[in-house]
Amino acid sequence: MKFAHMSDCHLGGWRDPTLQEIGLQCFERAIDICIKEEVGFILICGDLFDTSRPAIEVLERAVTKFKEAKDAGIKSYVIEGSHDFSPTGKTMLRVLEKAGLFVRVAKGQHTEEGKLRLAFVTDEKTGAKITGLIGRKGALEREIYQNLDNESLQQETGFKIFMLHTGLDELKPDIFRQVESMPISLLPKGFDYYAGGHIHKQSEDNWEDYGKIVYPGPTFPADFRELERLASGGFYIVTKSGRKLEAEWKKLDIYSVLTLGIDADGKTPKDVEGEISRRFETSDAKGKIVLLRVEGTLASGRPSDIDFRGLISLLTEKGAQLVKKRTSKLSTKEFEEIKVSPTSRGDLEDRLIREHIGQCKLGPLTSDELVGLTKSLLKALAEGKTLDETNKNYNERMMNSIISVLGIKDEWEKTA
Numbered sequence: 001m002k003f004a005h006m007s008d009c010h011l012g013g014w015r016d017p018t019l020q021e022i023g024l025q026c027f028e029r030a031i032d033i034c035i036k037e038e039v040g041f042i043l044i045c046g047d048l049f050d051t052s053r054p055a056i057e058v059l060e061r062a063v064t065k066f067k068e069a070k071d072a073g074i075k076s077y078v079i080e081g082s083h084d085f086s087p088t089g090k091t092m093l094r095v096l097e098k099a100g101l102f103v104r105v106a107k108g109q110h111t112e113e114g115k116l117r118l119a120f121v122t123d124e125k126t127g128a129k130i131t132g133l134i135g136r137k138g139a140l141e142r143e144i145y146q147n148l149d150n151e152s153l154q155q156e157t158g159f160k161i162f163m164l165h166t167g168l169d170e171l172k173p174d175i176f177r178q179v180e181s182m183p184i185s186l187l188p189k190g191f192d193y194y195a196g197g198h199i200h201k202q203s204e205d206n207w208e209d210y211g212k213i214v215y216p217g218p219t220f221p222a223d224f225r226e227l228e229r230l231a232s233g234g235f236y237i238v239t240k241s242g243r244k245l246e247a248e249w250k251k252l253d254i255y256s257v258l259t260l261g262i263d264a265d266g267k268t269p270k271d272v273e274g275e276i277s278r279r280f281e282t283s284d285a286k287g288k289i290v291l292l293r294v295e296g297t298l299a300s301g302r303p304s305d306i307d308f309r310g311l312i313s314l315l316t317e318k319g320a321q322l323v324k325k326r327t328s329k330l331s332t333k334e335f336e337e338i339k340v341s342p343t344s345r346g347d348l349e350d351r352l353i354r355e356h357i358g359q360c361k362l363g364p365l366t367s368d369e370l371v372g373l374t375k376s377l378l379k380a381l382a383e384g385k386t387l388d389e390t391n392k393n394y395n396e397r398m399m400n401s402i403i404s405v406l407g408i409k410d411e412w413e414k415t416a
Ligand SMILES: [Mn+2]
Pocket: 008, 010, 046, 047, 081, 083, 198, 199
């Protein structure tokens, strides 16, 4: 018996159309492989989509593939991840489930003692028993884990799989130090296979009292840094013979990545341009995604003096499929000398407001009062629309908070 385990497809997540297309193609390739290898079923452990309400064209591509798998007799089992979960329950995953394209596991009910008793879904074809828990932003699911009715999970017999979308302290790679996670001990024991998601790096472990704990990583890297770090995504095909499980990671490399790290230290913008062209000439970039990372302190000129637009079109003409640049660590001596060193974003905001407040004349207000007012307005205007809030309600709420910041409620009501 074989099954597939993937997660973190983040379909629709890239703003760049080429990368979005490649992301979709990787997912499609993964499903094609599942069909060709005749897996028993497919597990998708969260973040199938990048949001709970993906765009129609993204949805169409995913639905087509799930339908193909279904028509080939392969069932898919899905949990929500931190990206496609919706606190109001309005996630497209529910609609796709209603259409019969896959089954959302991680369902259950509360016991009399207030514990959560998870239900198992039995895959008819293979007899595998599947359950799991969704992931939420900031590992909010941790509380649910603490409140699980573990006894009923452990009593269940047969081949058991637990799907999760949560990082685990003991297994978390160092680069994910900042990502919230929980100890393995919060997972229910005694499952044969723990199908992980959320951590964007492939790993495979065997843990005492637990079974195999596996993370496939994303099917396609989700941002620039991941493209550099992972180059490509993939997923697992797990083969079960008797009680023994063999997990094989399938790389999804329908493209390749070429990273060009350019050290701009002590160079002029022209030097940097020359070096990028030279490096490109000497590497085989045909058909590849080229990642340009330019770092360091220029001897003269500004980062904006480097003609990236011209370079990128030149590199594309010469056969690169796509060129992406990253220059956040590129600076200049000229700039450094006049650079303010703000300790926080608020600090920087404060300096900028004070620098420009002189241009604003507003009646009897002192410049300190104006700074205060500007900051309060900024804060009020930064409020986003909440989930499920209509445009009309949002406009109304914003208007009320601005009126209250400006302290003109009476005047406003008179004019209204
Ligand atoms: Mn993810």
